[in-house]
Amino acid sequence: MSGPNEQQRELITKTEGIYIADAGPGTGKTYTISLRYAHILNNKDVSPEDILLITFTNNAAENMKERIINKCDHNKAALRDAPISTFHSLCNNILREYGFEAPEILGIHDRLTSSTEVMENNVIEEQEFVRFFNSFIEKHPEHVDLYRVIGDQAELLGLIKTLGAKGIIPTSEGWFRNSDRHLDGDFDKFKEQFDKVNEPVPGANGFKQSLLRGKLTDYKNKCFTKDAPDYLEIRGEGVQVPERFASECFYEEREEFKQFIHDVYFEYIEYALSRNYINFSLMIMFAFALLCEDHELREKLSYQYVMIDEFQDTNEIQFKLALLLSSTGNICVVGDWKQSIFSFQYASVDNILLFEERLKEYSRELNEDHKRIKYSTDIEGKIPLDENFRSTQEITDFSQQGLMVEATKKEKLEKEEILSRITHLSAVKNFGETEIGAYTAEDEVELILWKIEQLVSGELDYGDIAVLTRTRRFGLRLLKAAEKYGIPVAYEGGIELFLTKPSLVLLAWLRVVKDENSKRGWAQLLDLAGYRYAEVGHILDNRRYPTDMCKFARKLKRAKTIGEFAREVFDKYGLDDPFCDGMIEVLQNVYNSTYLNTAEMINFIEVNIEAGNTYDVDSSTEENVFKIQTIHSSKGLEYPVVILADVGKGGGGFGSPLEFRDPIGLRQNKIYSEDGMPFNYDNWRSHLLKKCLSGDYDEERRLFYVAMTRAESYLFLTAEEGKESQFFVNMDIEAQSVEPVVEKVEPVVKSRNELTVEAVKIPSPAKYTSHALIEYSGSGGGMGMDYGTKVHNFAERYVKDDVEPENIDEENVKDYIDSLDGEVRAEVVCLLPLVKDGRKLFFDGVIDLLNLDGDTIRLVDFKTGRPGANLQEYFKQLSVYYHAVKGVYPDKEVEAYVLYTADGSLVSVDVLSVDEILAKL
DNA sequence: CACTAACCGATTTTT
DNA sequence: TCGGTTAGTG
Numbered sequence: 032m033s034g035p036n037e038q039q040r041e042l043i044t045k046t047e048g049i050y051i052a053d054a055g056p057g058t059g060k061t062y063t064i065s066l067r068y069a070h071i072l073n074n075k076d077v078s079p080e081d082i083l084l085i086t087f088t089n090n091a092a093e094n095m096k097e098r099i100i101n102k103c104d105h106n107k108a109a110l111r112d113a114p115i116s117t118f119h120s121l122c123n124n125i126l127r128e129y130g131f132e133a134p135e136i137l138g139i140h141d142r143l144t145s146s147t148e149v150m151e152n153n154v155i156e157e158q159e160f161v162r163f164f165n166s167f168i169e170k171h172p173e174h175v176d177l178y179r180v181i182g183d184q185a186e187l188l189g190l191i192k193t194l195g196a197k198g199i200i201p202t203s204e205g206w207f208r209n210s211d212r213h214l215d216g217d218f219d220k221f222k223e224q225f226d227k228v229n230e231p232v233p234g235a236n237g238f239k240q241s242l243l244r245g246k247l248t249d250y251k252n253k254c255f256t257k258d259a260p261d262y263l264e265i266r267g268e269g270v271q272v273p274e275r276f277a278s279e280c281f282y283e284e285r286e287e288f289k290q291f292i293h294d295v296y297f298e299y300i301e302y303a304l305s306r307n308y309i310n311f312s313l314m315i316m317f318a319f320a321l322l323c324e325d326h327e328l329r330e331k332l333s334y335q336y337v338m339i340d341e342f343q344d345t346n347e348i349q350f351k352l353a354l355l356l357s358s359t360g361n362i363c364v365v366g367d368w369k370q371s372i373f374s375f376q377y378a379s380v381d382n383i384l385l386f387e388e389r390l391k392e393y394s395r396e397l398n399e400d401h402k403r404i405k406y407s408t409d410i411e412g413k414i415p416l417d418e419n420f421r422s423t424q425e426i427t428d429f430s431q432q433g434l435m436v437e438a439t440k441k442e443k444l445e446k447e448e449i450l451s452r453i454t455h456l457s458a459v460k461n462f463g464e465t466e467i468g469a470y471t472a473e474d475e476v477e478l479i480l481w482k483i484e485q486l487v488s489g490e491l492d493y494g495d496i497a498v499l500t501r502t503r504r505f506g507l508r509l510l511k512a513a514e515k516y517g518i519p520v521a522y523e524g525g526i527e528l529f530l531t532k533p534s535l536v537l538l539a540w541l542r543v544v545k546d547e548n549s550k551r552g553w554a555q556l557l558d559l560a561g562y563r564y565a566e567v568g569h570i571l572d573n574r575r576y577p578t579d580m581c582k583f584a585r586k587l588k589r590a591k592t593i594g595e596f597a598r599e600v601f602d603k604y605g606l607d608d609p610f611c612d613g614m615i616e617v618l619q620n621v622y623n624s625t626y627l628n629t630a631e632m633i634n635f636i637e638v639n640i641e642a643g644n645t646y647d648v649d650s651s652t653e654e655n656v657f658k659i660q661t662i663h664s665s666k667g668l669e670y671p672v673v674i675l676a677d678v679g680k681g682g683g684g685f686g687s688p689l690e691f692r693d694p695i696g697l698r699q700n701k702i703y704s705e706d707g708m709p710f711n712y713d714n715w716r717s718h719l720l721k722k723c724l725s726g727d728y729d730e731e732r733r734l735f736y737v738a739m740t741r742a743e744s745y746l747f748l749t750a751e752e753g754k755e756s757q758f759f760v761n762m763d764i765e766a767q768s769v770e771p772v773v774e775k776v777e778p779v780v781k782s783r784n785e786l787t788v789e790a791v792k793i794p795s796p797a798k799y800t801s802h803a804l805i806e807y808s809g810s811g812g813g814m815g816m817d818y819g820t821k822v823h824n825f826a827e828r829y830v831k832d833d834v835e836p837e838n839i840d841e842e843n844v845k846d847y848i849d850s851l852d853g854e855v856r857a858e859v860v861c862l863l864p865l866v867k868d869g870r871k872l873f874f875d876g877v878i879d880l881l882n883l884d885g886d887t888i889r890l891v892d893f894k895t896g897r898p899g900a901n902l903q904e905y906f907k908q909l910s911v912y913y914h915a916v917k918g919v920y921p922d923k924e925v926e927a928y929v930l931y932t933a934d935g936s937l938v939s940v941d942v943l944s945v946d947e948i949l950a951k952l
Numbered sequence: 953c954a955c956t957a958a959c960c961g962a963t964t965t966t967t
Numbered sequence: 968t969c970g971g972t973t974a975g976t977g
Binding site (some may be wrong): 235236239315500502734 | 954955965966
Binding site for chain 3 (some may be wrong): 246
């Protein structure tokens with residue numbers, strides 16, 4: 032880049048006052064922000080600790096810091112410690128230093144301590160929440176009618192977090208700073224939406240019924256309480272729903288329900304603190320409360336300059352926090368409403384769309400009882416960045432269409448209005464060739480692979496191509512197919528296999544098979560089978576489980592392997608997807624090498640869940656591969672070629688019996704009543720309210736937009752023939768129907784070679800890595816772990832490609848490898864099963880280098896430490912490798928060496944016998 | 953043409 | 968459980 036353009040320069044140099052920058056895709060946002068930071072530092076009398084820069088992810092914060100350090104002449108150490116971070120780590124730091132008594136602000140007599148942990152795994156948190164909620168039920172019998180209504184307790188936790196994101200916080204006495212006013216909703220805003228959907232629709236002869244009236248056809252199939260108006264009454268005599276129902280539904284009695292939410296919310300915070308953890312939502316909440324109430328601390332912590340990147344991803348409480356964190360009103364928010372796709376993470380797109388409005392509203396709110404916001408909240412300027420450095424003009428214009436495409440056949444969009452909100456982007460770079468295409472075929476997966484093969488047969492490489500999908504599921508299907516054809520591919524982003532539904536079902540059955548009265552197992556299974564909370568409790572107490580389920584458990588007991596077990600379970604539930612296959616693969620592999628019994632298998636899954644382990648479907652280190660990603664994870668990235676697969680709208684809403692929605696506030700969709708038949712009745716009021724809110728596809732369109740704007744020069748849309756979504760159909764492009772033929776590609780050599788010895792079947796296994804044998808003396812000198820890893824990586828790469836050594840260690844490795852005859856393999860995985868005291872043990876490890884030279888096999892381990900150091904310890908490790916290799920090649924002469932890479936000295940290993948290895952344990 | 957009953961298919965992920 | 972689509976009815 033030849034320096035900032037006019038708009039970028041404006042953003043860089045105008046630093047005093049409040050600015051909002053509209054930074055569309057490819058407009059050089061990160062570049063501009065880092066220059067702005069440098070500009071402030073160089074031209075104002077401030078140091079890095081006076082400038083707060085907030086980003087969305089830790090990764091982004093790191094990148095930003097790197098850039099700024101490179102651009103500024105300022106003290107590098109000070110910049111490393113500069114407040115360039117996410118909201119969460121900023122709040123965490125504040126709480127660690129000043130937050131000990133923050134809970135007291137809410138009336139909780141507990142403390143945040145340095146040992147308070149941040150709950151990162153939401154599955155574990157849900158388990159904690161369920162534990163909490165069960166004790167809550169015992170303590171609060173008065174809410175019994177509400178308990179009957181709750182299907183999934185974890186949804187209640189979700190509801191609490193939604194409230195937290197909006198800045199609605201409970202205290203021992205009531206609600207923090209009257210935040211409960213938001214619980215009631217906003218009638219005027221609701222009425223606006225009501226009127227809109229209740230507008231009669233113009234038809235061929237006069238007016239047709241309003242959308243709302245049409246939607247209410249299901250009203251008669253619902254089961255409402257006695258006070259509900261009947262079908263004819265609510266739909267009215269004309270083409271509209273009578274207007275009086277708007278206020279009649281909106282203003283319903285909610286006091287008891289609100290009290291219940293308050294109590295659950297407040298006591299859960301108490302519970303979390305008593306268990307010594309907080310979640311991410313509480314982290315922000317406590318920091319916010321602290322900065323609200325401790326005026327001295329706020330003055331002390333606030334910053335002269337505040338910048339927030341990706342502002343479209345912030346939520347309400349973060350907006351307010353930002354206002355509190357600024358001392359002077361020098362605030363700059365940068366974002367793009369068109370790229371707001373994280374509402375399910377509680378992001379509020381209105382923060383940026385209604386920036387001015389919210390700015391005024393929030394500062395008024397924060398100043399109600401004390402003047403916290405002392406600066407002017409007038410906006411100094413709006414700066415649109417309007418040059419796109421990423422994509423060609425064709426792609427830029429085409430993607431913009433995506434924001435105005437109808438998602439359904441009925442949907443009507445006010446395109447002029449949308450257009451007026453979009454900053455038109457002009458492409459600056461000429462990339463030469465550009466192409467936009469759309470294809471359909473019977474098999475979309477084959478279609479995509481066919482297109483990729485077509486592309487790489489020309490000028491393009493696999494590495495230029497990214498396939499973006501809306502769901503991980505489709506991505507994994509594509510991955511599987513690509514691997515089948517040998518097309519080089521990488522799925523970006525790991526999969527938390529054990530948090531998927533198949534895994535939870537499987538785990539529940541394992542529990543039940545292990546212990547026929549397992550409460551956790553049965554609770555989950557009964558819940559899945561559709562039993563309500565109260566019924567589940569009854570069944571568990573009386574231990575009278577459904578007979579067909581008991582029968583299935585007996586069948587499972589006879590399964591011979593975990594794979595068979597899992598397959599039975601998945602078949603029973605009609606689960607059949609790549610997650611199931613992945614699970615079976617992982618579990619069967621574990622089983623094959625360790626013969627875990629049921630209890631151990633349960634533990635294995637639990638540990639995986641606990642650790643939030645993700646399983647990378649492909650760990651290929653190859654560079655030239657095409658990438659598969661979900662659209663959400665592709666945000667911020669760019670590729671020469673983007674193939675956008677599986678476009679369409681996501682599943683409709685998920686209704687929960689208790690929920691919070693703007694602008695109707697807190698609502699109870701189900702009501703338990705014994706008036707007549709005891710039953711969970713539908714709430715006719717919230718039924719009508721919800722019909723007025725539905726059908727908002729804006730975020731789906733933005734998702735579509737984000738995906739398309741990742742492309743630099745080539746963009747292709749694909750769809751399954753006959754199942755094209757309205758997005759696909761309504762875009763201004765002619766789709767080509769093709770019959771794809773995919774050719775098999777020569778298989779790529781695997782980067783790791785498997786070398787496994789047939790194991791002996793003995794129960795109760797344990798697993799060790801060969802490094803567990805080694806006790807380092809600590810005096811090895813050496814250059815540390817990272818350096819060692821680098822040298823090892825060099826060896827692996829040198830064997831495969833021809834890379835140049837970069838230091839003396841790597842040169843010695845190269846010289847040694849060059850001196851060898853025969854086949855050389857690097858990074859060979861090996862496994863050695865042993866038996867000690869009737870217990871099976873596994874040692875595994877990675878052999879750095881394996882040299883197959885006629886009848887001789889040499890195995891070599893590289894050590895970057897001081898030559899001669901730790902030799903005895905290394906001998907133990909190498910002995911394990913020796914026996915593993917000898918097990919596979921019993922007829923060959925096996926030699927083991929340690930190569931000290933510092934001076935190239937080679938030491939022959941005195942191999943220990945198996946018994947000696949065992950004795951060392 | 954307007955309306956309705958019956959059927960179908962249903963997430964994304966960071967802190 | 969939801970809403971959209973489709974096929975069928977008046």
